[in-house]
Amino acid sequence: MGKLHRDFYNRDALTVGKELLGKVLVHEADGITLxxxxxxxxxxxxxxDKAAHFYGGKRxxxxxxxxxEPGFSYVYxxxxxxxxxxxVAGGKNDPQAVLIRALEPLEGLQQMALNRFSKPYGELVKREIIGLTNGPGKLCKAFGIDKSFYGEDLCESRLYLEDGEQDAAFQIVTAKRVGIDYAEEAKDFPWRFYIKDNRYVSVK
Incomplete structure (x- = not known):
């Protein structure tokens, strides 16, 4: 599987948001790969976009x-x-971003469990197994992502994204974004995307 290049991110956030589904987030730290x-x-x-932190050109x-430049991390x-x-998607001075809301763990489950629940993966109950990465805050804790990752170059660093299984087929569901009731008409934009029937999706 190959690491995603800058050109992948240098597109509008809706396109990038859909095409990130099925891709793999990787964090390499202290000899452990998550x-x-x-x-x-x-x-x-x-x-x-009234739900965006850069609404109205806020800088x-x-x-x-x-x-x-696209292909960097924005952590808040x-x-x-x-x-x-x-x-970060889009081009320079064209603010766009994609929030990663949920992940399906593939590798490094033991470390994820320790990061998230301070106990081994084998001791997790079913609810905790799903709860490892089924939300934006949860996945950051499981992956050890904090504010120190702000501005990380996802094309050149310990944290990066790569292609998933090339033959993996899935259906994409389009829905409203979550937790932005303050955003007036923008709260109804269908700009959330998820893999249908995946058990790690945060909100169906």
């Missing part, structure tokens, strides 16, 4: 990476508890 299939994403695109140190902290990992 890998999981992306099964749910949300797109945030343009100055008119602060927090969102500066989104105005840069919410509710004083959770990190959220986003992939």
């Amino acid at each position: 890998a999981a299939k992306i099964v749910e994403t949300e797109a945030y695109s343009g100055f008119e 602060t140190p927090r969102v500066e990476v989104i105005y840069g 902290f919410i509710y004083g508890m959770y990190n959220c990992f986003n992939v």
Whole structure:
């Protein structure tokens, strides 16, 4: 499986959001490889998107990476508890991003369980197994992604994305984004994408 190149990210967030499904997020750290299939994403695109942190052209140190080159990570902290990992899409000065909402674990499950629940994978109950990575905050904790990953070059670093199984076929479901009731008309944009019937999807 090959690492995704810059050109993959240099497109609109809706296209990237759909095509990230089935791709694999990889984190290599301390000799351990964590890998999981992306099964749910949300797109945030343009100055008119009232759900986006860059709505109306807002440009602060927090969102500066989104105005840069595509293929970098945008990590932010919410509710004083959770990190959220986003992939920067679009081109320079064309702010667009894709939130990774859920993953299906593939490799490094033991370390994910220790990161997430502080106990071995073999001791997890079914609810905890699903709960490893079935939400944006959960997957960041399982993968050890925190604010130190802000601005990470996903084409050149310890954290990257690669192609999934080439023959894997699945149906994509399009739905409203989650947790953005404040965003007026943007809360109804059908910009969330997930793999149909995947048990790790956060919200069906």
